[in-house]
Amino acid sequence: MREGELGKTYNDGEVIFKEGEKGEVMYVIQAGKVRIKRDSTSGELTLGVLETGEIFGEMALFDRLPRSATVVALGGARILSVDRKKLFPTISRDPTLLFKILETMSQRIRKLDDEIGKLNKRRSELRIVCSNIEKTCDTILQEARRIIVADSGSVMLLDEKEGYLSIKAAFGLKSDTKIRLKIGEGIAGDVLKTGRAELIDNVLTDLRFLPGTTKVTSMLCAPIGCEGRNFGVINMSYASENVFSANDLKLIRALAVYASIAIQNEQNFFNLKNATDDLLRRATLPDAP
Amino acid sequence: MKRSLDSDQYTLQDGANIAVVGGGPTGSFFSIFALKMAKMIGREITVTIFEPKDFTKDGPGGCNRCGGIISELLVQTLAVEGINLPDTVVRKGINSYRLHTNQGSVFIATPSLEKTIATVYRGGGPKGTLGQDMESFDHFLLNQAIHEGAVHKTFRVDRIDFRNGRPLLFSKNVEIMQADLVVGAFGVNSSSGKIFEGLGFGYREPSNVTAAIAEISMDEDVVVGRFGNSIQLFLLPDKGIKFGAMIPKGPYVTLCILGTDVGARTVDDFVSKPVVRAVLPESVPYRIACRCLPKMNVGAPKKPFTNRVVLCGDAGSTRLFKDGLGAAYIMGKAAAKTAVFEGVGAHNFKRNYLPVYNGIVFDNYFGRFLYFVIDRYRKTTILTKAMLKVVEKEQRDPKNGKILSSILWDMFTGNERYKNVFLKSVKIKMHIDMWEGLIKSLIGENR
Ligand SMILES: Cc1cc2nc3c(=O)[nH]c(=O)nc-3n(C[C@H](O)[C@H](O)[C@H](O)COP(=O)(O)OP(=O)(O)OC[C@H]3O[C@@H](n4cnc5c(N)ncnc54)[C@H](O)[C@@H]3O)c2cc1C
Numbered sequence: 127m128r129e130g131e132l133g134k135t136y137n138d139g140e141v142i143f144k145e146g147e148k149g150e151v152m153y154v155i156q157a158g159k160v161r162i163k164r165d166s167t168s169g170e171l172t173l174g175v176l177e178t179g180e181i182f183g184e185m186a187l188f189d190r191l192p193r194s195a196t197v198v199a200l201g202g203a204r205i206l207s208v209d210r211k212k213l214f215p216t217i218s219r220d221p222t223l224l225f226k227i228l229e230t231m232s233q234r235i236r237k238l239d240d241e242i243g244k245l246n247k248r249r250s251e252l253r254i255v256c257s258n259i260e261k262t263c264d265t266i267l268q269e270a271r272r273i274i275v276a277d278s279g280s281v282m283l284l285d286e287k288e289g290y291l292s293i294k295a296a297f298g299l300k301s302d303t304k305i306r307l308k309i310g311e312g313i314a315g316d317v318l319k320t321g322r323a324e325l326i327d328n329v330l331t332d333l334r335f336l337p338g339t340t341k342v343t344s345m346l347c348a349p350i351g352c353e354g355r356n357f358g359v360i361n362m363s364y365a366s367e368n369v370f371s372a373n374d375l376k377l378i379r380a381l382a383v384y385a386s387i388a389i390q391n392e393q394n395f396f397n398l399k400n401a402t403d404d405l406l407r408r409a410t411l412p413d414a415p
Numbered sequence: 416m417k418r419s420l421d422s423d424q425y426t427l428q429d430g431a432n433i434a435v436v437g438g439g440p441t442g443s444f445f446s447i448f449a450l451k452m453a454k455m456i457g458r459e460i461t462v463t464i465f466e467p468k469d470f471t472k473d474g475p476g477g478c479n480r481c482g483g484i485i486s487e488l489l490v491q492t493l494a495v496e497g498i499n500l501p502d503t504v505v506r507k508g509i510n511s512y513r514l515h516t517n518q519g520s521v522f523i524a525t526p527s528l529e530k531t532i533a534t535v536y537r538g539g540g541p542k543g544t545l546g547q548d549m550e551s552f553d554h555f556l557l558n559q560a561i562h563e564g565a566v567h568k569t570f571r572v573d574r575i576d577f578r579n580g581r582p583l584l585f586s587k588n589v590e591i592m593q594a595d596l597v598v599g600a601f602g603v604n605s606s607s608g609k610i611f612e613g614l615g616f617g618y619r620e621p622s623n624v625t626a627a628i629a630e631i632s633m634d635e636d637v638v639v640g641r642f643g644n645s646i647q648l649f650l651l652p653d654k655g656i657k658f659g660a661m662i663p664k665g666p667y668v669t670l671c672i673l674g675t676d677v678g679a680r681t682v683d684d685f686v687s688k689p690v691v692r693a694v695l696p697e698s699v700p701y702r703i704a705c706r707c708l709p710k711m712n713v714g715a716p717k718k719p720f721t722n723r724v725v726l727c728g729d730a731g732s733t734r735l736f737k738d739g740l741g742a743a744y745i746m747g748k749a750a751a752k753t754a755v756f757e758g759v760g761a762h763n764f765k766r767n768y769l770p771v772y773n774g775i776v777f778d779n780y781f782g783r784f785l786y787f788v789i790d791r792y793r794k795t796t797i798l799t800k801a802m803l804k805v806v807e808k809e810q811r812d813p814k815n816g817k818i819l820s821s822i823l824w825d826m827f828t829g830n831e832r833y834k835n836v837f838l839k840s841v842k843i844k845m846h847i848d849m850w851e852g853l854i855k856s857l858i859g860e861n862r
Binding site: 133154156157181206208209213216222225 | 490
């Protein structure tokens with residue numbers, strides 16, 4: 127970008143205006159790009175990227191409401207500001223000056239309509255994917271059964287808000303599918319807390335063990351999680367003691383890694399869906415598009 | 416009944432032909448907006464721009480000679496219109512100017528220090544400018560018009576007749592086009608006004624004065640170092656010279672002298688003045704690469720239209736001594752709006768174009784008064800000193816209302832209409848400050 131030409135130069139990431147500020151000027155990009163962003167419950171959302179020649183910040187001039195988004199320079203940008211005190215007298219003398227602004231605004235409404243349409247479609251798709259988190263857990267368990275011989279097993283996930291583990295998929299369990307364990311409670315709760323996979327030859331000698339209606343003696347339990355944050359466990363058990371080997375422990379550890387990736391993906395989808403819902407809820411026209 | 420027939424007769428229909436005589440800023444602005452507006456209402460019209468000049472050529476031959484300052488207001492308005500001046504056209508962004516007088520100088524800056532004024536060349540640059548990756552303002556605008564769909568022909572129109580009530584254009588005695596509307600956008604620097612005077616509807620060429628322009632060539636680093644992003648403005652107590660300006664543009668500085676008594680020797684006399692010499696580099700060489708004495712419109716003709724003919728830009732009314740390009744935009748667009756949305760009859764222009772035209776004429780009365788006042792200030796030492804003191808004080812204290820600074824800024828940058836500058840000048844606070852400055856100057860106080 128050549129220095130010395132029209133407008134004011136903003137460095138990468140520099141804020142041009144902030145959400146909530148009063149808007150006195152609109153802007154025209156002379157060179158470079160800007161990013162329009164907004165904070166949402168699920169983090170920062172990029173609403174759009176504008177390029178050389180495009181205008182932004184025009185809505186606040188007309189509705190006199192605070193800026194509804196933050197705009198930052200993307201990789202450096204040179205911006206020309208147009209003061210409302212100058213613009214409105216000019217518009218009053220020549221209302222056709224609004225033609226271009228109206229054209230830009232209507233293009234943005236069209237784009238927004240289009241995006242809302244796409245987001246709605248994506249949201250229904252996500253609903254299908256998200257309702258399948260149990261299915262993913264079940265697939266993980268099936269895989270576990272294929273490589274490790276066991277007569278019961280489960281995948282438990284942590285409800286982060288409530289702080290307990292509950293069963294998302296199981297086999298061979300009787301009425302125990304409703305069980306809930308706090309973090310640190312029982313063997314599974316403890317494995318979740320420590321993040322260490324365990325092989326227990328006889329759970330009856332383990333003080334942490336909380337008996338249920340299903341007969342369990344041997345047990346494998348591995349944490350599911352990544353980057354030091356555990357969000358579930360995978361359990362495999364057998365009615366008789368000393369059934370599992372060190373190799374089984376290795377296998378269940380490896381499987382837990384894959385399980386954590388699969389479940390993480392599901393959760394990302396879930397967050398994306400929330401973000402989408404949030405965006406749709408707040409999809410009033412932003413000040414900048 | 417007659418009116419509705421007239422209305423239909425003068426409404427541009429699909430297939431209408433518009434001839435634009437002159438492809439300077441006014442002709443291009445007219446064409447851009449006429450085509451845009453016609454598209455808006457789904458009308459198919461043809462706009463042909465007749466312009467023999469090649470705006471890529473260096474020297475006066477390729478140039479519609481002027482200072483090349485695009486006012487803040489025009490830069491911003493064009494940006495809102497979607498016409499953004501690219502970096503290849505803008506030679507320098509301006510955020511301030513320094514006002515020089517015989518009694519000292521003051522610096523006046525935009526509050527945000529944002530570069531809101533552009534300096535441009537109107538042609539390929541001073542004589543000898545070759546192989547630069549830059550474009551002239553007029554070339555850029557003409558290309559914008561072509562992009563909108565205008566046809567550019569390099570004929571010089573030298574005669575216009577009427578046949579069956581429609582204008583017929585000739586070049587070198589060859590009929591080149593019959594048009595539904597002729598737009599005269601030929602400026603004041605040719606004899607083309609005579610062609611329109613000859614049509615007999617009462618148009619007279621605008622009255623004009625001669626101005627002087629010189630391109631001072633020096634090392635680009637020297638221009639950057641000495642001039643930065645500032646225009647140097649000279650208000651000196653010379654008879655016949657209203658003001659002079661030095662406008663930085665890459666490796667050149669355009670010297671522009673406006674007044675009522677400007678001639679061949681004006682530039683040399685001007686640069687030999689101590690105040691002016693002090694601005695130019697002493698140790699490094701500079702030379703005058705190009706010079707010209709263009710005419711400047713200072714009095715608009717009374718009758719700028721008839722049926723199927725309209726005059727705009729410098730050929731009609733323009734702003735006195737400043738922002739002629741801003742006026743070219745306003746008048747070109749007003750004519751386009753009238754032609755496309757209302758019609759091309761004299762009654763259409765009278766109702767819709769004349770008020771805008773007269774608005775500029777009227778505003779120039781305020782301009783004349785303001786120049787009269789400024790003349791008193793620049794010619795009276797004590798008033799010059801008082802003015803400098805007030806501006807200095809205003810620039811020092813950011814909380815202080817910068818009334819005089821903004822009056823001077825608007826006066827010379829074309830940022831405001833003269834009427835608004837006049838209204839600012841009657842603010843009582845400024846007069847109190849002026850009295851204070853005057854008294855301090857009289858008692859010789861330096862602060
Ligand atoms: C010394 C000086 C300094 C100035 N500085 C500034 C400044 O810094 N900023 C500013 O805003 N304004 C400035 N102006 C004013 C500005 O130059 C004019 O207002 C502006 O050029 C008007 O544009 P126009 O298109 O009406 O006319 P012009 O720019 O004169 O263009 C007229 C065009 O018509 C063509 N033409 C003429 N006759 C015919 C014909 N018969 N057939 C076909 N084509 C024809 C010519 O070739 C020319 O290209 C200055 C003027 C002068 C004299």
